[in-house]
Amino acid sequence: MLDFAHYASLLCSAVLSDVLEGMGHSHQAMRPFIRPADESRVMTGCARPGLYEITCSTSEGENPYALEMELIDGLKQGEIAVLGCIGPLDSKGCGKMVKFDTPVCADVKVRRGDIVFSDIDGVVLIPQEIEASVPERAVLKVAAETATRRELLEGRLLTEVHEKYGVLRRETI
Numbered sequence: 458m459l460d461f462a463h464y465a466s467l468l469c470s471a472v473l474s475d476v477l478e479g480m481g482h483s484h485q486a487m488r489p490f491i492r493p494a495d496e497s498r499v500m501t502g503c504a505r506p507g508l509y510e511i512t513c514s515t516s517e518g519e520n521p522y523a524l525e526m527e528l529i530d531g532l533k534q535g536e537i538a539v540l541g542c543i544g545p546l547d548s549k550g551c552g553k554m555v556k557f558d559t560p561v562c563a564d565v566k567v568r569r570g571d572i573v574f575s576d577i578d579g580v581v582l583i584p585q586e587i588e589a590s591v592p593e594r595a596v597l598k599v600a601a602e603t604a605t606r607r608e609l610l611e612g613r614l615l616t617e618v619h620e621k622y623g624v625l626r627r628e629t630i
Contacts, residue, residue: 462535465499468595470579472602476595477583486581487564493575500575502537504582506567507557509542515553524554537573539563539582598624 474486493500507528515521528538541561542552560568565582567573572583583591601622608618 462501464592464595465501465574467599468574468592469499470574470576470581472595472598473574473581473583473591474579476591476598477581480587480590480594482584482587485565485583486579489579491564491580493577493580496577498576500537500573502535502573503569504539504567504571504573505532505536505558505569506561506563507538507540507554508559508561509540509552510555511542511544511552513551521553524557528554528557537575539567539573541567 470486477483477485505528507525512521520526532538539561540554541563558569560566567582568585570585572585572588574581574583601624605618605622605624608621609615
């Protein structure tokens with residue numbers, strides 16, 4: 458597994474989403490209302506998915522938080538819990554975790570070991586099968602975008618700059 462934390466200062470979720478789409482992996486960005494736990498930080502790590510279901514009652518002596526605590530207590534450095542729910546929870550949070558470390562849909566299919574990258578702009582999932590090829594492509598895209606901005610600020614025409622760097626063309630990522 459690559460150390461995506463190394464790339465946290467170089468990349469952003471928007472660029473990663475563009476790169477993934479250019480590689481044929483569209484729909485890897487979660488919808489805008491799914492936010493990182495702390496928007497002031499870039500968080501990246503391996504996904505540990507957990508699945509909740511709606512329930513408003515528990516059995517006598519049952520701890521409805523047992524699986525949730527097991528997942529959280531079992532997190533290792535570099536792992537991020539990604540939680541999905543079957544149906545909406547109400548304001549009282551009437552739900553409990555029913556399993557973890559199996560694929561869940563938290564707007565995007567999340568499997569254990571997929572890479573989570575979250576920042577102020579959103580949350581992106583990078584499938585583990587292609588994780589090695591994503592960072593280099595993303596760094597190249599950032600470099601092209603930076604050069605495009607620089608040349609536009611220097612007064613070059615958008616058409617010229619676009620022809621040179623092709624930032625808006627998917628085949629450049």
